[in-house]
Amino acid sequence: xxxxxxxxxxxxxxxxxxxxxxxxxxxxxxxxxxxxxxxxxxxxxxxxxxxxxxxxxxxxxxxxxxxxxxxxxxxxxxxxxxxxxxxxxxxxxxxxxxxxxxxxxxxxxxxxxxxxxxxxxxxxxxxxxxxxxxxxxxxxxxxxxxxxxxxxxxxxxxxxxxxxxxxxxxxxxxxxxxxxxxxxxxxxxxxxxxxxxxxxxxxxxxxxxxxxxxxxxxxxxxxxxxxxxxxxxxxxxxxxxxxxxxxxxxxxxxxxxxxxxxxxxxxxxxxxxxxxxxxxxxxxxxxxxxxxxxxxxxxxxxxxxxxxxxxxxxxxxxxxxxxxxxxxxxxxxxxxxxxxxxxxxxx
Amino acid sequence: xxxxxxxxxxxxxxxxxxxxxxxxxxxxxxxxxxxxxxxxxxxxxxxxxxxxxxxxxxxxxxxxxxxxxxxxxxxxxxxxxxxxxxxxxxxxxxxxxxxxxxxxxxxxxxxxxxxxxxxxxxxxxxxxxxxxxxxxxxxxxxxxxxxxxxxxxxxxxxxxxxxxxxxxxxxxxxxxxxxxxxxxxxxxxxxxxxxxxxxxxxxxxxxxxxxxxxxxxxxxxxxxxxxxxxxxxxxxxxxxxxxxxxxxxxxxxxxxxxxxxxxxxxxxxxxxxxxxxxxxxxxxxxxxxxxxxxxxxxxxxxxxxxxxxxxxxxxxxxxxxxxxxxxxxxxxxxxxxxxxxxxxxxx
DNA sequence: GTGAAAGCGCTAACAG
DNA sequence: CTGTTAGCGCTTTCAC
Numbered sequence: 001x002x003x004x005x006x007x008x009x010x011x012x013x014x015x016x017x018x019x020x021x022x023x024x025x026x027x028x029x030x031x032x033x034x035x036x037x038x039x040x041x042x043x044x045x046x047x048x049x050x051x052x053x054x055x056x057x058x059x060x061x062x063x064x065x066x067x068x069x070x071x072x073x074x075x076x077x078x079x080x081x082x083x084x085x086x087x088x089x090x091x092x093x094x095x096x097x098x099x100x101x102x103x104x105x106x107x108x109x110x111x112x113x114x115x116x117x118x119x120x121x122x123x124x125x126x127x128x129x130x131x132x133x134x135x136x137x138x139x140x141x142x143x144x145x146x147x148x149x150x151x152x153x154x155x156x157x158x159x160x161x162x163x164x165x166x167x168x169x170x171x172x173x174x175x176x177x178x179x180x181x182x183x184x185x186x187x188x189x190x191x192x193x194x195x196x197x198x199x200x201x202x203x204x205x206x207x208x209x210x211x212x213x214x215x216x217x218x219x220x221x222x223x224x225x226x227x228x229x230x231x232x233x234x235x236x237x238x239x240x241x242x243x244x245x246x247x248x249x250x251x252x253x254x255x256x257x258x259x260x261x262x263x264x265x266x267x268x269x270x271x272x273x274x275x276x277x278x279x280x281x282x283x284x285x286x287x288x289x290x291x292x293x294x295x296x297x298x299x300x301x302x303x304x305x306x307x308x309x310x311x312x313x314x315x316x317x318x319x320x321x322x323x324x325x326x327x328x329x330x331x332x333x334x335x336x337x338x339x340x341x342x343x344x345x346x347x
Numbered sequence: 348x349x350x351x352x353x354x355x356x357x358x359x360x361x362x363x364x365x366x367x368x369x370x371x372x373x374x375x376x377x378x379x380x381x382x383x384x385x386x387x388x389x390x391x392x393x394x395x396x397x398x399x400x401x402x403x404x405x406x407x408x409x410x411x412x413x414x415x416x417x418x419x420x421x422x423x424x425x426x427x428x429x430x431x432x433x434x435x436x437x438x439x440x441x442x443x444x445x446x447x448x449x450x451x452x453x454x455x456x457x458x459x460x461x462x463x464x465x466x467x468x469x470x471x472x473x474x475x476x477x478x479x480x481x482x483x484x485x486x487x488x489x490x491x492x493x494x495x496x497x498x499x500x501x502x503x504x505x506x507x508x509x510x511x512x513x514x515x516x517x518x519x520x521x522x523x524x525x526x527x528x529x530x531x532x533x534x535x536x537x538x539x540x541x542x543x544x545x546x547x548x549x550x551x552x553x554x555x556x557x558x559x560x561x562x563x564x565x566x567x568x569x570x571x572x573x574x575x576x577x578x579x580x581x582x583x584x585x586x587x588x589x590x591x592x593x594x595x596x597x598x599x600x601x602x603x604x605x606x607x608x609x610x611x612x613x614x615x616x617x618x619x620x621x622x623x624x625x626x627x628x629x630x631x632x633x634x635x636x637x638x639x640x641x642x643x644x645x646x647x648x649x650x651x652x653x654x655x656x657x658x659x660x661x662x663x664x665x666x667x668x669x670x671x672x673x674x675x676x677x678x679x680x681x682x683x684x685x686x687x688x689x690x691x692x693x694x
Numbered sequence: 695g696t697g698a699a700a701g702c703g704c705t706a707a708c709a710g
Numbered sequence: 711c712t713g714t715t716a717g718c719g720c721t722t723t724c725a726c
Contacts, residue, residue, distance in 0.1 A: 011700090012703055013704065023714075024705090024714095025713060025714080027704095030706095032705085036712090038711060055466055055526065058406075058470045059406045059470055059702075059703080059705055060410050060702070060718095063702085063717090064706075064717060080427065080431045083431075084427045084431055087450070100451075102448065102450075104447075120447075122402035122404075123403065123405045124446075124447065211571075215444065230404050233635075233639045233643070266641040269641045288580075289639065292613070293641070294609075360719065360720065361719080369697085371697085372696065372697055372698080372721080373696060373697075377697095403722075407718065408719080411700095411701060411719090411721050412702070546719080585719080
């Protein structure tokens, strides 16, 4: 019940400087962990900061010579389970670095998208930008950002012909590993539901991994067993219905993300196919979805939280400047759920 | 292939003023839609702004007398399907208002939480703060924020004894409506899995709605048919197993959110109960989860996106100042999925 | 209607 | 090691 009407008298760096008997520069140095401050002075300043409850204004810090303490996270039409852990990782890294995260959901495409992003960048002047799929594989966007000289990290499976910093994991070998696991269980007719449409300019790593393993096992994939669901549950239903209601349907289906695998479970139910008895279903990402559907999905664990964390970390460490091409590769893991089963040993 | 090494010469309000032959004040007025600018002048300024590709620096705008153009969205240990649409709604409203959204995931509890939030508020000086569950029902936090004189909106079902602005929908009557629908289908033994634990200081509106409808129908609810899953899939499994494996299990179970309903589907499968034949399952929220599990859940559609949108809107309209108690009530809707079925007419 | 000038709170040379 | 002094880019009185 403290004076409820107290005007929120903002306390500034001047107040701290005066109270501590030092100049504002010194306070600023302490704030920025400048090692060139005598420990004794530092402690004294720190003490008054605490005593006064002082908190530096982030906007003022960004003006003048100061570097902005903002990280921008950009996404577009996101698969929620993909973007949220990344965001969380980014927030976690920001917190420990006295930075804040500004999240933007882009709306446009083509030149309008570029303008939209430049608008954000120019207004915010962030320390760096984290680009997630599908923004992270747009060469024009990357190029525009490079011209603006902004640090950026792409969270993206596939490299582009440019040196932008990137965090990723080897989706191609993960896709192959998953496919091999199905083959080892006795599956021969394996369907694949891609996320990226056939003619997409970017290489589809997941699908390539699938193709690698099938080829290596000498298995053919009829065209009818390949389709695309654009990574979204709703859009996956129709192609799945088509694929699974053919005369000779696959005994296993590999979906390029968990959302589409959830759709496969639904379609299987519609067609009275028991999973995994009649049909094995595997996903990709080990997102929240994979854990809560019944049966729990066999999938590839993608370290999304770490990816967000690492992306921001690269920015903070200066490994994401326009002239740098740092890359960080993270490990993946095959997670065995209950959506897959071996095939009875026959032909 | 424009001069790739061009230093990103920032263009400022001075550049615009000079090019347009006006003072910086006028440019500022145009930027802020001050009606006191002659239309002709405005157009001319707007034209040069476009021509120069000028974008005001948000940090500089926040200093001095300027009002911050930031909205802070705070959450803690979120149910991802609850928080993401709210965030999206908030972003959408911000975009149209020349504001930006800063997202924060709080870590602490008790006094540390309050310090954490005050830290954010003092550093960012946002135009307003959006508090989501469970932060939005913490009286101490609300009180601390009020002392700081910050605008805030609570996204919260239950009112507190304070006049903080709030956006919500009537969870109690929604819970009752859902329960009545089950009763109308012939169910008599209906279980309830709450999100909030029994002794929680905040009223549990969903559970109350359930109780209302059961009472009104003259139905008893044995203690064994009431439990709590804390809104999270993982935590819901154990209580569901207990409840559903009793001798006389409920024929329908009402889960306080969709994530827990997904858990009910899983437990039902474990126990060889077919849904909805042997057990009807209903959720709450109509989140993404409800739409992608099999069978699709019967649930209550909560307008989460709108809630985020409205929350920011209230801040922008000045309806969320510490002395105001505006409330906005949004409609809900019962969504019929495939997880419920009527009971054969017997006793 | 419009402009000149004074900040906003902080960081960054540049001295000492 | 520390303080003085300019700004940073914008908004806002207060005049005209």
